[in-house]
Amino acid sequence: MSSTHGARARARIEVTAAIKEEARRQLAKEGATKLSLRAVARELGMASSALYRYFPSRDDLLTALIIDAYESLGEAAAAARDAAADVGPVQRWTAVCVGVRAWALAHPHEYALIYGTPVPGYTAPDTTVPAAARAVLVVVGILRDAQAGLGLAKPPLPPELKPEAVRMAAELAPDLPPEVVATTVAAWAQLFGMIGFELFGQFNRVVEDRDTFFRHVVGQLAHTVGLVYPQQGPAT
Amino acid sequence: MSSTHGARARARIEVTAAIKEEARRQLAKEGATKLSLRAVARELGMASSALYRYFPSRDDLLTALIIDAYESLGEAAAAARDAAADVGPVQRWTAVCVGVRAWALAHPHEYALIYGTPVPGYTAPDTTVPAAARAVLVVVGILRDAQAGLGLAKPPLPPELKPEAVRMAAELAPDLPPEVVATTVAAWAQLFGMIGFELFGQFNRVVEDRDTFFRHVVGQLAHTVGLVYPQQGPAT
DNA sequence: ACACAAAGGAGAGCGCCGCTCTTGCTTTGG
């Protein structure tokens, strides 16, 4: 029971939070490569060596920030879904995609941290996996709702990809058709291709009206994953 | 005309090439963040300060490597296209996409350099733009050939995106339908979403048979950009 | 042919960085 017993344990929690807070500030301002333990310690008025009592290395600090970033993105996605609770599945899908993009634009360095180039040694610990899954589970939930409601179209899938799709479905959403799960994973990756291109400057001098462009592409993606416009009424 | 006159100018070219070569080696082995001017100089047996006669800063060296990487990718794309000269447009599209992915898998750090997180204060100089365009112009050429041959389907496009599409077409391929150009840009971004996810570990424990998965998604993308299977015969 | 300017190379040094080790001090728990 030495969790939050004494003042010592409490202080440790507070200092850890303060370190992460300051690190996040530097991350947002300068990016991951400029984040330095010495600068964090300096800003907090402590010796740089003392910081190693809380994070054994710079990469461990970054890992903590990565997990927080995944959580933050997951919350943004969930919030976007909840704000679009009373519209059709396609609109809800679009809302979540737009929300994810908005989060990325608002937190570019944190986006880069989780979806950009991995850090030097680049072995993501398994602790990041559940956090990373949160956002994608939001769209999976939308597809689930759509299936229970208006229904889902079954995207085409070549037979040689069927076993892979079945495996993916078993791991991500056993109650959804494998075709839908496989296509959703692809759409998810494609979504972040769009966002990454916009964020990392690949759309400079190419795409100007990015809001409209993004919404259109996301609407097309809704089609490919099996969501259809409610007006068209799928067969049940 | 002091271009390649004396032995001095020649030596400068050679030393510059040697620096880039060694830098590329380190880049391929350790990644961009680990690339250090001092290590390059050490490996070349020269003082680190001497290196600044050739590249005024580390970022300038990186910029040179970025341009080379774009060129390398463009050549890989062109080679894939030429190797698939005698098949239909869809197969040629697929071949180029597969070639781009293969290049990325073979040169992960160079891929990360150009499509991953940009370096901190770094804004891509305009010299990189034409190099970056090479690869995408390869697929534009395929679409051009398809239009001249079996024809192109016109992808759906909402009216509010029409002016944007027209602008993009004017800049990239004036002889192609704006709908096709806009959709191709989106597909290009989506393609790199897939590649980035695979390369940066986002597909770990999610997608296993990545060859098959990638080929399928790329085939679907061929549809969305307006390429149709020759067997189905488009209207002319 | 020779002096002179330009270019390249080498070393020392500045202020950063991540990280370790040692030395004390404070809190904690038996």
Place this chain on the structure above:
DNA sequence: CCAAAGCAAGAGCGGCGCTCTCCTTTGTGT
């Protein structure tokens, strides 16, 4: 009450990007 554990601080190591100074080599105009 006292040993053990936790924590802060300082010094220090090697490495980094980059600058400055000094010296040698090279090319060139007279």
